[in-house]
Amino acid sequence: MNPEVQRARTLQTAIRKVLNEWDRLDVAVAGPQDEYDSLIIPIWQLLCARAPRQRIVEILAEFESQFESVSSFEMLNLVADKLVRLPNDP
Numbered sequence: 001m002n003p004e005v006q007r008a009r010t011l012q013t014a015i016r017k018v019l020n021e022w023d024r025l026d027v028a029v030a031g032p033q034d035e036y037d038s039l040i041i042p043i044w045q046l047l048c049a050r051a052p053r054q055r056i057v058e059i060l061a062e063f064e065s066q067f068e069s070v071s072s073f074e075m076l077n078l079v080a081d082k083l084v085r086l087p088n089d090p
Contacts, residue, residue: 008044011044011047011048011086011088012040012041012044014086014087015039015044015047015083015086016033016034016036016040018079018082018083018086019036019039019040019043020033020035020036021082022036022071022075024060024063024064024071025067025069036063038063039060039063042059043056043059043083047084047086053080054080056079056083056084057076057077057080060076060079061076
């Protein structure tokens with residue numbers, strides 16, 4: 001497999017893990033493991049572009065607003081921090 005494709009898949013898997021740990025909708029433990037997959041590509045693109053962490057916070061907040069669910073600002077920042085710290089080296 002192409003090393004670039006492998007790195008992308010590895011990062012996307014790591015993003016899924018962080019989102020499932022956050023599990024804002026309380027479904028990841030007993031439910032489907034793909035509930036947050038709609039967030040993976042946008043977050044992956046931001047991480048690859050080294051976009052400001054605040055953009056990740058905004059995406060998480062936008063996602064929550066669809067379900068009338070709101071995390072604290074601190075929680076969104078903690079999740080964004082975990083995502084930004086994922087290995088993303090070329």
